[in-house]
Structure formats: structure tokens, C-alpha cells
Amino acid sequence: MTEDYSISIAQSFADIDPESWKRLSGTSRDASGKSYNPFISHEFLSSMEDSGSATAKTGWLGHHLLLENAAGSLIGAVPAYLKNHSKGEYVFDHGWADAFERAGGHYYPKLQCSVPFTPATGPRLLVANGEDVGRFKPLLASGLAQVTEKIGVSSAHVTFLEEDDLSALLPGDFLHRTDQQFHFINDGYRDHNDFLDALSSRKRKGLKKERWSALEPGIEIDWLTGSDLTEDIWDQFFAFYMDTGSRKWGRPYLTREFYSLIGERMADDVLLVMAKREGRYIAGAINFIGSDALYGRHWGCIEDHPFLHFEVCYHQAIDFALS
Numbered sequence: 001m002t003e004d005y006s007i008s009i010a011q012s013f014a015d016i017d018p019e020s021w022k023r024l025s026g027t028s029r030d031a032s033g034k035s036y037n038p039f040i041s042h043e044f045l046s047s048m049e050d051s052g053s054a055t056a057k058t059g060w061l062g063h064h065l066l067l068e069n070a071a072g073s074l075i076g077a078v079p080a081y082l083k084n085h086s087k088g089e090y091v092f093d094h095g096w097a098d099a100f101e102r103a104g105g106h107y108y109p110k111l112q113c114s115v116p117f118t119p120a121t122g123p124r125l126l127v128a129n130g131e132d133v134g135r136f137k138p139l140l141a142s143g144l145a146q147v148t149e150k151i152g153v154s155s156a157h158v159t160f161l162e163e164d165d166l167s168a169l170l171p172g173d174f175l176h177r178t179d180q181q182f183h184f185i186n187d188g189y190r191d192h193n194d195f196l197d198a199l200s201s202r203k204r205k206g207l208k209k210e211r212w213s214a215l216e217p218g219i220e221i222d223w224l225t226g227s228d229l230t231e232d233i234w235d236q237f238f239a240f241y242m243d244t245g246s247r248k249w250g251r252p253y254l255t256r257e258f259y260s261l262i263g264e265r266m267a268d269d270v271l272l273v274m275a276k277r278e279g280r281y282i283a284g285a286i287n288f289i290g291s292d293a294l295y296g297r298h299w300g301c302i303e304d305h306p307f308l309h310f311e312v313c314y315h316q317a318i319d320f321a322l323s
Contacts, residue, residue: 004070007143011062013046020074024126026291034129036291037122039115043265044288045079051258054116058253059085063111063151065143067136075128076136078144080113082153088253090119091159091179100154111148111156117253120295121181124161125168137168145172184318192319207315214311217277221316224272225289234259237272237284240300273316275301275308285313287320294321 010016021042026034038044047053054060060081067076086093089112100107113124125140127133148156158169170176189195196204215221224233238256245252262270271294275283283301287294299313 005075005139006068007147008066008068009147010064010066013042013049013062013064016042016064016066016077017074018042018046021077023128023130024074024077025123026129037120037293038266038269038288038290038295039118039120039122040079040124040126041266041269043269044262045115047258047261047265048116051255051261053254053258054081054088059083059087060112060116061109063147065140065147067140067143073128075131076140077126078113078124078140078158079115079126080111080144080156081116082109082151083112084108088117089114089157089159090117091157093157105154107154109153111144111151111153113144113156113158114160118297119160119181120297121160121162123165124158125165133164137164138171141168141172141174144169145174184314184321186322189322191322192315195318195322210307211311211315214305214307214315217305219282219305219308220276221312222272222274222276222281223316223320224274225270226268229263229267229270229272231260231263233272233274234263236281237274237286237300240284240302241286241298242300243302244298244300271317271320273312273320275312277303283308283312285317287317 025040026036049055063080063082065078065080066074069075097107125137127136144156238259242252269289271287271289273285274281282303285296285299287296294317296313296317
């Protein structure tokens with residue numbers, strides 16, 4: 001680092017001033033025009049830690065890089081974790097780990113720059129609003145390389161990052177790996193019917209039939225956000241999450257406390273799409289609301305119905321986003 005700027009490490013978001021962090025992440029009510037991604041908010045990341053979901057005990061030891069100026073003001077940061085496994089990253093580097101170990105090295109611990117359990121693209125090299133991004137993102141990239149060498153870990157991984165972060169990292173020794181995701185892009189659609197009108201007749205007819213079939217057994221859909229997110233609602237949704245986690249992963253990553261905390265700290269940035277039959281909720285999906293995107297995360301159910309998964313996770317999310 002230069003004499004004017006320094007890098008330090010915070011092991012917990014409890015050690016980072018929330019208001020200073022908001023200058024980096026923006027907020028859902030930011031009048032500055034800074035794009036808001038809910039997953040890099042202090043509220044979300046601190047909830048991961050405070051709930052016991054992402055902690056040293058679960059293999060996510062906070063090692064967050066903070067860039068400060070000579071006056072001690074936070075002007076940049078990289079959310080990062082020391083990890084002794086690759087679980088919960090949704091980037092499968094087990095082959096790298098095996099090869100590294102066979103070559104005589106120790107792949108773990110590694111430095112993982114990401115949002116725990118969240119494979120959603122977003123900023124990773126964070127720069128405060130009003131600061132020179134072209135200057136400070138490369139400083140953060142350089143600081144990340146220096147910290148990796150200083151603490152003696154095998155490597156640093158920056159995952160699900162945005163293009164300007166990649167541009168700052170590539171001049172260094174970082175290697176570029178690409179993967180694939182599927183996004184729905186609003187191409188000027190006014191509503192879901194407008195979207196359907198852009199499809200071929202066969203696809204339009206198929207989607208309409210699918211949506212009708214999903215709701216035919218007397219199923220109703222509720223959108224819940226803000227003050228709708230009571231502890232009783234979280235209890236019901238967590239039962240759905242646990243069912244999916246137990247069947248798919250063996251052990252769900254997120255604790256029940258996590259949902260209470262995001263309900264307290266960022267309820268207006270959360271959308272639950274809940275399916276109800278005969279007066280009780282039987283399925284649900286959680287989404288997070290950004291300034292220009294809706295992020296679907298996970299879903300669960302206690303009853304199986306044809307097409308219900310796509311209705312709750314995709315069609316309803318598109319309806320909400322277009323509304």
C-alpha cells in the first residue's frame with residue numbers, strides 16, 4: 001500500500017461500522033444512484049455471521065479486507081473468508097484441491113472472496129460512493145494479493161464478481177475462470193402477458209397451461225415483504241427450506257436465526273412467494289430485492305404439485321419484477 005492508504009483485516013462485521021459500510025454497498029433507498037445489491041449489504045453479511053451460519057465453526061472465518069485513507073475513513077473493502085473446505089460456494093474446485101494436494105501442496109486454507117452460500121453475481125471489490133473506482137479497485141486487487149502472500153494461504157478466489165472487478169484483478173496474477181448462469185432480462189415488458197406475447201405461439205400456450213395447472217388444485221399465491229414477514233411466517237418458510245436442504249444437500253447451511261435477523265434488518269429487501277392450499281402454506285421461495293434486479297435464492301415445499309416449483313420460483317418472480 002501507499003503512505004496515504006492502508007489495508008487492515010476485520011474478522012467480523014461487528015467490527016465494521018454499518019454506516020461506513022453503506023458508503024461502499026449503497027442501500028435500497030440510496031438517492032446517489034449507486035446500484036444496490038442486497039447480498040453485500042452490512043445487514044445481510046452481518047446476519048450470516050450473527051446467526052451462526054457463516055462463522056469459524058462452520059468453516060467461514062471472516063478475513064474482510066478494509067482499505068482506509070490517512071484519516072482512517074473506509075474507502076474500500078473486500079468481503080472475504082478463510083476457508084478449510086469448499087462447501088457452500090457453488091463453485092466446484094474440488095479437482096483443483098485434489099491436484100494441489102497430489103503435487104505436495106496444501107490447498108486449504110484458502111482465501112474466499114464471496115458472499116456465503118449465495119451464487120449471485122455482484123460487486124466484490126467495493127469502493128465508497130464518490131471515490132475514484134478506477135484508482136481504488138486496483139489498489140484492492142493489489143491488497144488482496146499481498147494479504148494472500150502474507151498469511152501464507154494457497155490462493156485467493158473471487159467468485160461471482162462483476163466485470164469491473166475482473167478488469168482490476170486480471171493485470172495481477174489472477175486467472176480468469178468462466179461459468180454459466182441463466183437470467184431473465186426485462187426487454188421492456190410491461191407485464192407477464194407482454195412477455196408471453198414476445199414468445200412463439202407454441203411456447204406461449206405451453207407456459208399458460210403450465211401456470212394454470214400449477215394453481216388448479218385450489219392453490220393461492222401470496223407475496224410477503226416488509227412487515228408481512230412475521231416469526232410465524234419464517235417458521236413456516238424454514239420448514240420448507242429444511243425439507244429441501246435435507247433432501248438435496250444433507251445439511252442445510254442457513255440457521256433459523258438467519259431468517260429472523262434479515263427480517264429485523266432488511267425486511268423491505270426481502271420477498272417471500274408463498275403458496276397456500278386449504279388455508280395453510282405448503283411451499284415458498286425467498287427472493288432479495290436489489291435496485292435493478294430481483295434475486296431468487298431458494299425454495300421448499302411440504303406438498304408436491306406439478307409445475308408448482310416453476311410457478312413459485314420463476315413465474316411469480318417475473319410477475320413481481322415486471323410490476
